[in-house]
Amino acid sequence: MSTTGTGTGTGMGMGTEMKMKTEGWEILHIPDNLPFPPAQFPTVDVVASLVQPKLANTLISRLNQIAPLENLRHAKRVRKNFPQGGNTQLSIILCLTLTSDNQLESLPTNVLDLVNAYQLSPFVTKVAKYAASSKEEWQEQCQLWPTSYHPPTYNIDGITGFSEEDSQSVFGFMNMAIKLAKSTSQVVNAAIIVDPSVRQVISSACDQTCSNHSPTGSNNLERDCTENNIASSKCQVVETSESLASSRDYESLSGVSCLYPWTWSECHQHNGNSYSWHPLRHAALVAIEYAAARDRRLFPGSEHAQGQSSPKSSPAKKPKLHTSREEEGKACSNGFNSDIVRPYLCTGFDIFLVWEPCIMCSMALVHQRIRRVFYAFPNLNCGGLGSVHRLQGEKSLNHHYAVFRVMLPEESLRGACRN
Amino acid sequence: MDSTEEAKSLTTIAFMEQAMQQAKFALHSLEVPVGCVIVKDQKVIASGRNRATETRNATRHAEMEAIDFLLEQWQQNGISETEVARNISQCDLYVTCEPCIMCAAALSILGIRSVYFGCANEKFGGCGSVLSLHSAGLEEFPSNDGAQRRGFKCTGGIMASEAICLFQSFYEQGNPNAPKPHRPVQTIR
Numbered sequence: 001m002s003t004t005g006t007g008t009g010t011g012m013g014m015g016t017e018m019k020m021k022t023e024g025w026e027i028l029h030i031p032d033n034l035p036f037p038p039a040q041f042p043t044v045d046v047v048a049s050l051v052q053p054k055l056a057n058t059l060i061s062r063l064n065q066i067a068p069l070e071n072l073r074h075a076k077r078v079r080k081n082f083p084q085g086g087n088t089q090l091s092i093i094l095c096l097t098l099t100s101d102n103q104l105e106s107l108p109t110n111v112l113d114l115v116n117a118y119q120l121s122p123f124v125t126k127v128a129k130y131a132a133s134s135k136e137e138w139q140e141q142c143q144l145w146p147t148s149y150h151p152p153t154y155n156i157d158g159i160t161g162f163s164e165e166d167s168q169s170v171f172g173f174m175n176m177a178i179k180l181a182k183s184t185s186q187v188v189n190a191a192i193i194v195d196p197s198v199r200q201v202i203s204s205a206c207d208q209t210c211s212n213h214s215p216t217g218s219n220n221l222e223r224d225c226t227e228n229n230i231a232s233s234k235c236q237v238v239e240t241s242e243s244l245a246s247s248r249d250y251e252s253l254s255g256v257s258c259l260y261p262w263t264w265s266e267c268h269q270h271n272g273n274s275y276s277w278h279p280l281r282h283a284a285l286v287a288i289e290y291a292a293a294r295d296r297r298l299f300p301g302s303e304h305a306q307g308q309s310s311p312k313s314s315p316a317k318k319p320k321l322h323t324s325r326e327e328e329g330k331a332c333s334n335g336f337n338s339d340i341v342r343p344y345l346c347t348g349f350d351i352f353l354v355w356e357p358c359i360m361c362s363m364a365l366v367h368q369r370i371r372r373v374f375y376a377f378p379n380l381n382c383g384g385l386g387s388v389h390r391l392q393g394e395k396s397l398n399h400h401y402a403v404f405r406v407m408l409p410e411e412s413l414r415g416a417c418r419n
Numbered sequence: 420m421d422s423t424e425e426a427k428s429l430t431t432i433a434f435m436e437q438a439m440q441q442a443k444f445a446l447h448s449l450e451v452p453v454g455c456v457i458v459k460d461q462k463v464i465a466s467g468r469n470r471a472t473e474t475r476n477a478t479r480h481a482e483m484e485a486i487d488f489l490l491e492q493w494q495q496n497g498i499s500e501t502e503v504a505r506n507i508s509q510c511d512l513y514v515t516c517e518p519c520i521m522c523a524a525a526l527s528i529l530g531i532r533s534v535y536f537g538c539a540n541e542k543f544g545g546c547g548s549v550l551s552l553h554s555a556g557l558e559e560f561p562s563n564d565g566a567q568r569r570g571f572k573c574t575g576g577i578m579a580s581e582a583i584c585l586f587q588s589f590y591e592q593g594n595p596n597a598p599k600p601h602r603p604v605q606t607i608r
Binding site: 261264266276278279285289296345358361362363367368369382389394 | 483494520527548
């Protein structure tokens with residue numbers, strides 16, 4: 001999938017000719033499970049034995065029957081060693097260990113029969129207890145005993161790396177989100193929902209928890225952004241104030257709803273009579289609301305693309321659709337044409353947020369079927385996607401998105417302003 | 420849970436029946452049948468039902484509908500943020516199904532006093548099923564600069580079988596291939 005990714009989950013944007021200088025920007029995949037620190041993944045003991053290669057097949061099929069590797073399906077049954085100057089050695093896992101002491105003596109009788117029949121010499125060894133959550137972890141596991149590695153089963157672009165072009169698009173939209181977050185009197189969170197197949201903004205919003213957050217009429221903002229295209233904003237460069245990137249100061253960031261959701265009752269910023277506030281109007285929720293409004297406006301009929309079953313349709317079908325729609329988008333970049341299919345909610349869309357969404361917003365993005373979430377700064381107070389909770393790893397949910405953090409080094413941002 | 424004194428209380432049942440009525444409105448509008456009421460001083464001050472299909476906004480759950488109604492009304496009456504926060508801390512929510520993770524977080528942000536729910540929500544529940552956002556867990560939470568997480572009291576299992584029946588009716592009516600004569604209603608759990 002990736003042409004430039006240097007490793008799992010990383011993508012590089014190093015274009016020197018680009019108007020937007022993105023040297024040092026990086027996209028990191030935030031995996032579904034908390035990765036284990038290097039060399040600290042849990043292991044289990046198994047009983048294994050060297051076997052003669054010609055016996056391997058017979059033994060494996062027999063062992064799969066009498067001692068299947070329950071709960072250890074990621075482990076390979078066979079390990080191949082290539083000792084220096086010697087012949088290939090094969091070892092096979094005979095079974096899991098039953099007790100902690102005298103492991104070799106407590107082999108199940110049918111395994112013991114096999115050991116005697118083929119004159120095996122069992123030994124105890126360690127295997128990674130859980131399937132690897134990243135390629136790096138998998139490589140470490142295999143030092144111990146070979147395991148198999150399956151990147152997440154859902155096929156979402158970017159998990160295995162981003163192409164140069166896709167990276168630039170991601171950086172461009174994140175740039176746009178940061179500009180939006182700073183467009184009000186106080187720094188707030190900003191959310192931009194994008195259809196990545198045509199690189200078009202579907203909706204965008206800032207936090208609206210306090211009245212002074214919304215700069216102008218929010219409907220104008222919505223309309224502007226609906227017609228907007230990444231191309232127009234790509235050349236504009238974010239001016240980064242230091243406070244945005246580095247400060248964890250409550251004073252400067254208290255307007256970011258997802259960081260401080262519980263302090264809404266302390267925001268008495270109104271001095272006139274007409275003002276509005278709403279503790280739950282976080283940027284992501286408002287952007288979802290605008291996306292829904294756009295959906296109703298563009299597709300007044302009640303039928304969407306593939307009927308009610310579309311949310312369950314296989315994501316594997318998506319790339320085909322993308323190719324044709326991308327071309328369409330290039331030919332006619334200014335708007336929607338009548339052939340455009342109505343997606344189910346935000347199926348296939350990405351969202352760009354300056355801060356990691358809180359758990360409320362994270363779940364809202366699940367409900368609305370967002371495909372990928374990109375955020376720049378983690379939310380250590382109540383982040384839902386890695387910092388406090390890790391919603392992308394909750395197996396019971398009926399929809400799963402992929403989560404990425406866009407790393408923005410301060411230096412490059414400051415430098416970019418002067419270009 | 421049903422055996423707790425709270426669940427048996429007649430007023431609890433009476434409020435849950437009003438929430439159930441909202442859920443039935445949702446069902447008649449071809450929405451996932453969840454309904455709720457918000458109660459203050461033993462009076463229903465807001466009600467809501469799921470509107471996700473109609474709005475094409477999957478976050479328009481019953482709880483969000485009721486909350487928005489209430490906040491708008493209070494705001495029109497010129498009630499300040501501080502007063503609203505105090506009001507909500509005296510409110511209880513009755514909802515036919517366990518609040519999802521999003522709604523449970525929203526209720527925590529608002530600072531509601533307690534939640535009474537019907538059936539559990541094994542897939543999305545934020546009050547014990549998947550996450551437990553109602554229990555503040557302050558020990559695991561460094562309270563820095565006013566980021567004080569708020570918990571709320573939570574009681575489940577009130578009229579749970581009725582709530583489940585509504586879901587069954589929804590999935591039967593929602594699926595054109597479902598058998599025409601309705602299956603005899605079963606009570607799960």
